[in-house]
Structure formats: structure tokens, C-alpha cells
Amino acid sequence: xxxxxxVNSGTATGHAAEVKSxxxxxxxxxxxxxxxxxxxxxGPRVLKLYMEMCVRCGTCAxxxxxxxxxxxxxxxxxxxxDLIRSVFKKHKTxxxxxxxxxxxxxxxxxxxxTFVNAFYECTGCRRxxxxxxxxxxNSVVTRKGRAIxxxxxxxxxxxxxxxxxxxxxxNTDGASETAFKDVVAFLEEEIKDDCGIDVRIPFDKAGAEIxxxxxxxxxxxxxEATMGMAKMFHKLGxxxxxxxxxxxxxxxGLFTGxxxxxxxxxxxxxxxxxxxxxxxxxxxxxGHAHRIMKFIMEKxxxxxxxxxxxxxxxxxxxxxxEDGAIKLDKSAxxxxxxxxDPCNFGRSCGIVEEPRTIMTACCADFREMTPNRHLNxxxxxxxxxxxxxxxxxxxxxxxxKMKLKQIDDTGAKFCAAPCSNCKRQLxxxxxxxxxxxxxGGVHDMLMKAIVM
Amino acid sequence: MISRLYxxxxxxxPGALTLFPAPSxxxxxxxNVIKEAxxxxxxxxxxxxxxxxxxxxxxxxxxxxxxxxxxxxxxPALWNALGINADQMSAISxxxxxxxxxxxxxxxIFRRMTVxxxxxxxxxxxxxxxxxxxxxxSTGNLMRFGEHFNLEITRAYFSQLLTFSLTAxxxxxASMLMVHFLLAQILIMVIPFSKVMHFGGIxxxxxxxxxx
Numbered sequence: 001x002x003x004x005x006x007v008n009s010g011t012a013t014g015h016a017a018e019v020k021s022x023x024x025x026x027x028x029x030x031x032x033x034x035x036x037x038x039x040x041x042x043g044p045r046v047l048k049l050y051m052e053m054c055v056r057c058g059t060c061a062x063x064x065x066x067x068x069x070x071x072x073x074x075x076x077x078x079x080x081x082d083l084i085r086s087v088f089k090k091h092k093t094x095x096x097x098x099x100x101x102x103x104x105x106x107x108x109x110x111x112x113x114t115f116v117n118a119f120y121e122c123t124g125c126r127r128x129x130x131x132x133x134x135x136x137x138n139s140v141v142t143r144k145g146r147a148i149x150x151x152x153x154x155x156x157x158x159x160x161x162x163x164x165x166x167x168x169x170x171n172t173d174g175a176s177e178t179a180f181k182d183v184v185a186f187l188e189e190e191i192k193d194d195c196g197i198d199v200r201i202p203f204d205k206a207g208a209e210i211x212x213x214x215x216x217x218x219x220x221x222x223x224e225a226t227m228g229m230a231k232m233f234h235k236l237g238x239x240x241x242x243x244x245x246x247x248x249x250x251x252x253g254l255f256t257g258x259x260x261x262x263x264x265x266x267x268x269x270x271x272x273x274x275x276x277x278x279x280x281x282x283x284x285x286x287g288h289a290h291r292i293m294k295f296i297m298e299k300x301x302x303x304x305x306x307x308x309x310x311x312x313x314x315x316x317x318x319x320x321x322e323d324g325a326i327k328l329d330k331s332a333x334x335x336x337x338x339x340x341d342p343c344n345f346g347r348s349c350g351i352v353e354e355p356r357t358i359m360t361a362c363c364a365d366f367r368e369m370t371p372n373r374h375l376n377x378x379x380x381x382x383x384x385x386x387x388x389x390x391x392x393x394x395x396x397x398x399x400x401k402m403k404l405k406q407i408d409d410t411g412a413k414f415c416a417a418p419c420s421n422c423k424r425q426l427x428x429x430x431x432x433x434x435x436x437x438x439x440g441g442v443h444d445m446l447m448k449a450i451v452m
Numbered sequence: 453m454i455s456r457l458y459x460x461x462x463x464x465x466p467g468a469l470t471l472f473p474a475p476s477x478x479x480x481x482x483x484n485v486i487k488e489a490x491x492x493x494x495x496x497x498x499x500x501x502x503x504x505x506x507x508x509x510x511x512x513x514x515x516x517x518x519x520x521x522x523x524x525x526x527x528p529a530l531w532n533a534l535g536i537n538a539d540q541m542s543a544i545s546x547x548x549x550x551x552x553x554x555x556x557x558x559x560x561i562f563r564r565m566t567v568x569x570x571x572x573x574x575x576x577x578x579x580x581x582x583x584x585x586x587x588x589x590s591t592g593n594l595m596r597f598g599e600h601f602n603l604e605i606t607r608a609y610f611s612q613l614l615t616f617s618l619t620a621x622x623x624x625x626a627s628m629l630m631v632h633f634l635l636a637q638i639l640i641m642v643i644p645f646s647k648v649m650h651f652g653g654i655x656x657x658x659x660x661x662x663x664x
Contacts, residue, residue, distance in 0.1 A: 058569040058573055062498060076573060102575065103576075130498075135658050347472055348472065
């Protein structure tokens, strides 16, 4: 599969899924928006604090990839958040009720288009929260805004489709079980052609130690990372498995603000892990999938006590490298390479050193971007934006601007990003701006460097 | 004010919002929150110039607040321990800090007017709050450098105020003090309903984002 296929085979194309398009309008719309925003008064606590605590210092704007890409007023994070905050102030604070315009309180004006567009221009990267002196995380407000839009039927059509397809088929690409099996057979052949060894890619194998859940893109679009993992498991002699029903950790309920579908989408994976009786549910190169499993589902105890551990392949592989369990040949990757910290792995999951352990062990010329780790700039496609073709121009020329410069400055020929959304955005960014940089995953490097 | 803090503690917060790098919890989390609240390291990384303005503004404000305690009582033992006398303390926390903070408050207003991304997010109330603070600071400075300030009379006045036993003769004949006091009362009344409450809320938001 070539890189241009990856650009063309966007998420959720060519699949006829049911899309709800009953938009609430008029007075009912205004009432619903105001009620939902007023409800923040009863929690969650963070949202209530964010409504009341902003000191309006402008630091978030200075650190926002979107505002840096194009400093216009509605792209200023605090102004965007004010779309909700001003309504909250009007209805739930004393000064807002008494002195409306002076303190920036105003009622919802019914302009849902501006509201929805604004919250789908925030990539939810949480960079603002890292720098805000009050630690206000605007991504939480963005998700609230999207949740309001979602219940009223205003989620952008393309994302509605992704959610519907994922719930219907178990993966965001709408791939069937047959397609999955074909891909697995194809990848086994590829590995055989490549290194002359029979490496199995097992699936639906009950009792395996590790149940690997990649993003479906790592099977269908950029399979090199999955091939790398298969070779490593083979070399280690570890029993592992994929699932023909659950092979996509991606979960767009996080992005549309729809908790119900996020939970529903997640259930299949937890049930499958139980059915396969695995010791470890191993999340692949997908930041938001790992975040949902490890930091949202497990923490909140959605499904009670789990009979398995939740791990991540980046941590697993880095551990094996540190133990000296696998042999790697750096000369297989001589070109300059760099690493993009996906926001969900870096700022939201704290996985920053492990991918570097892998990259430096596999590549002869590893270069850091500046800034990096938890201060890294978003790719410009976070929060589900990467899947939206309707805002292609915006992603290429506004939200991706800082990232383009960062990658240019490294002089790298390959940029690894363990996240299907980042990969799609970065790939388009490089092609749109005619840069000669290949985009792939971390285990792509391992696939080439591992000594069999 | 207490009720607002209480409501914050009672509002439910399902789940964690951990933002990495996060301390492993407990004691280190606590010290991290304290560090954030007193030294603003996040802001230091994010906007160095604003950090200079904001930190000096808040640090001198803290000195001034401490200095004002002398209106009610004195701590000769503390001054002796520090090797300074009450007049020197007064010169630092009142005189020097008073002038510095006024300059930085004006710089903050100037920044709010001139930097586009800050002007975009500013409401009238943001300017009014700063102007009120500048007015309080200016009258305070004028008390020090203009009309004669008599600590004994002022202390007697506040002591009578606090015990609800004010007699007409105890009201100081100092117009600047009365304006200063009036403006300060307005500020204190507004605090619980405004963003000035950020000095309380910061401990909540910082704690939530560090919880792992």
C-alpha cells in the first residue's frame, strides 16, 4: 500500500452508514443550549471552575497551534471558550445577571454554525493547559461544546459517519472480517518475502498472553508498524493475538463528546479481551485509544474489575530493548529521522521516553523536534479533525503551520508518529507543501532494524 | 467567599484529567501545586514577559498585604528577629513595594490595551478591576508620600470599627485614608463574585490537573 493510498482512503469513505441529521432549531435549540450550559453549575467541578476562573491573560493564545497559525479572534482559545462561558455567566453568576456586558456575559444568540465551527477548530491538544497559569484545560470546554452540538444533531456529518460505522462494524474504516483476514494473509506474505522467515500473525487465539489492539489504519493503511510488532513477537516467542472483530482501538465518541457511544464502542474491546482470556490488553500505536482504555475506562471503572492488564506496545517494546531481548541493526535506517509526540501519548498519557528508546535503538540519525515531549506542537489534526476533509485547507494552512516548520527545522527524511490521526494529517501536510518527508510509525523503524 | 470555596469542594468531579508530566501523587503533588501557585512556572515557560509583570505584581501585593496587618497589631519580636525595625519594614512593604506594584499594575493595563490576543479576551470588567486596584494603590502611595499618616490614630479607628464601638472623635481627619479605605472596601465586596477569586480557585484547578 502506498502513501498516496493512505491519503485517499480517508476514514469512513464508501460505506453507507445511517447518519442522524435531525437538527434541533429555533427556540428549542436556544433553550437546549442554555439549559446544557447552565447545567455546568452542578458539575463537573473542572468545567465550573473554568467558567469562573479565567483571568484573561492571553497565554493560551500564545501557545495554541491554531491561533499561532492564524491569529483571528474566534481562534483565540479564551474567546472560543467564551462562547460557553458568556452564557454560563449570564445565567449562573451574580455579576453576569446584574452587569451582563461589563463582565462579558451574554445570552446564546442561536448562531449554531459559529458555535460548531469554532469547537471543531480546536484540536483538543491541551497545550493551553500546560501553560495556563490557572491550568485551564480548554479541551474540556471544547468537548462540552461538541457534546452540546452532538445531542442537537450538529456534529459534522463526516464524524457522525465514523461513529456510526465504528458502532456497526467495530472499526472506523468499516472493514469486514473477510477484509481483515485478507490483510493478515497479505502481511504474512510480505514479511516472508522481506526476510524469508514464516512469521505468523495470529488472530482470535484464545488464551494468548497478549491481545494486540492497533488502530485499524496500522493494518489497512500503514501496516509496517504491525509487521514490525509481528516480527518482534515471533523473535521473542511470545504468544499473542489480534481479533478479527476488534482490531481498531480508535473511538470517535471521545471527539464528538458523545459519552454513550464512546462507552458502547469500548465495550466490544473489553468483552473481546475477556473472551480471549488474555493477560494483557496491549494497545497499539494510537494515543487516544490508549488514553480511553487506561485513563478513562479503567480509572472510572466502567466495567468493574478487569481480569487483564492494560499495556501499551511502546512501553512493551522499549522494555524489551532495555532488557537486551531483541537485537537491532541501526544501519538499516541510515536516514535522518524525527519523532512527533502525539498529544494523547505525551500530554495525556505520559508516554514520551519509550518511543525515543525504540527510535534511538533502531535509527542511526535520530533528531529531536523543538519543542518536544509534553511541550510538543499538535500535528494540527487532533480531536478528530484529521478525519474531516471539509476543513482540509484549515488543517494544511492554519492548524498544521507550526508543525510544518518544526519538521522542516529537523531536516529529517522520516517522521514517526504513533497515531493514525497524526499520520494522516502529517502525510497530507507533507504532500500539500511538497516536502520530501515520509510519515510512518515507530515500529516501522523496528521492522527494518530487527535482526531475525 | 467561603461559600464559593465550599461550593467548589462540593461540586462533583468524576474521573481524572491528568496532564503529564504529573507527579506520582500525595506529597509531591501537594508541593507541586504550592510551587505553581507561588512561582507560576507554567506561565514562565509560556510567556516570560507576562511572568515578570505578574510575578512582581503578586509578590509585592503579598508584601503589602502583610504590611497592612500592622494597622491592627504589631510584631516587634518578628522585626527584631529579622534585624530590622518597624520603620524599615514599613519602608519596604509600604514605600518601595507600593511604588513598584503601581508601576506593574499600569504595565498590566498597558499590555491589556496593546497586545492583540489579550485585548481580544478582555472585558470592560478586566480593565475596571485593574483601574480600581491602581486607584487603591495610588491613594495608598499618596498617604505615604503626601499627607501625614498617623499609625496610632488609624489603629485606634480600626480597633473601634472592629468592635462596633466607633466614636466620632476617633475618625481620622485624613481624607486620603478615607478614600483609600472606601475603594478597598469596594474591591473586597467585588472579590467573591469576580475572577479575583482566582487566588482560591487556582488550588482546585492545579490539583485536578495533577491528579493521577
